[in-house]
Amino acid sequence: MSQFGSAVEYALHSLLYLARAGDGAARSARDIAEFQELSVDYVAKLFTRMEKAGLVTSIEGLRGGFYLARPAEEISMLDVVDAVEGQKPLFECREVRTNCVLFDETAPAWSGRGVCGIHAVMLRADAAMRASLAQENLAQLSRHVANVVPKVHRQAANDWFQDRGAARGQGARNRG
């Protein structure tokens, strides 16, 4: 297993489609999820979290969906991770240093003074990781992906979302 869960992965992949939409057009969580063959409900939940974090804005209703709340350049990888994983720290100190068979009922003051040395080590590692994630943004990632994915497919994807949007509100009678 890995430290980060699937939420981070799904969220970033999904955001890429908003970054590419570019013109500020909203795309629904349903479309984004189905295009990637992911659980619609789960992706929707991730978007909800990202909206609370201020990364995306939602539009309700028939032609609704999500769009980036700010330019892709200003959305860092760290922003996304924190949004969907909830800013969980690398390490949570349980203050083991205040547990000692030699202490009486109450631990002496010095045992809890300052930051635990082990905690400090982990805080530095955490900071290093976060700094790495903070210095990369969604726009960079989007450009990278654009260089790798064939132009034909990018166009086909765009068309798919376009068609999907156009079909909104037609009802089931036109499809079944």
Place this chain on the structure above:
Amino acid sequence: MSQFGSAVEYALHSLLYLARAGDGAARSARDIAEFQELSVDYVAKLFTRMEKAGLVTSIEGLRGGFYLARPAEEISMLDVVDAVEGQKPLFECREVRTNCVLFDETAPAWSGRGVCGIHAVMLRADAAMRASLAQENLAQLSRHVANVVPKVHRQAANDWFQDRGAARGQGARNRG
């Protein structure tokens, strides 16, 4: 919750007692756990993992226990984390990029070529964190702690382990 579990915390706190023992004397998992008021069985399991990773060496039998397999300077924080957490990566790529409603049964070759851009970002963050953990070792940590903990307490702790070791093999009849 946090990324690292309690195992990392317990393991590092416990190793500090081995680093301080210094003279290569073995200390039992039981003593180390009870001194810190931690679960004896759980700490023992962590030591087992660390032994498999080659960080500590075990001695079985009545006067047995664990001691550092190499100088504390040569045991990095990363070594300990990997030993008890099992080298879990920061991110495990599920190759979402090969999932696409536009693809047929089999995804096209280009979709899985090279490293996924999102995965690459996470690999860099992972490397940053691991580099941070790798550059700090147990000896440094031990010195830091020694500067913070009163000398009186360090002596008392040493005595406790000493007494505990001396009492080995006396049986219950001398204690009850």
Place this chain on the structure above:
DNA sequence: ATAATCTCCGACTTATTTAATCGTAGTATT
């Protein structure tokens, strides 16, 4: 205006992982 369709959103269920425990096997000391 009204009904239908689609959206977001929070509560719930299930599955996986972590933390801790229990029982067994083996070893050095007395």
Place this chain on the structure above:
DNA sequence: AATACTACGATTAAATAAGTCGGAGATTAT
């Protein structure tokens, strides 16, 4: 040879993550 202690692997209990379900609200088409 008996004993008291150790390490060690398998099992259980608690916590977390992943995914699901149903409802409330908004917008569009009729």
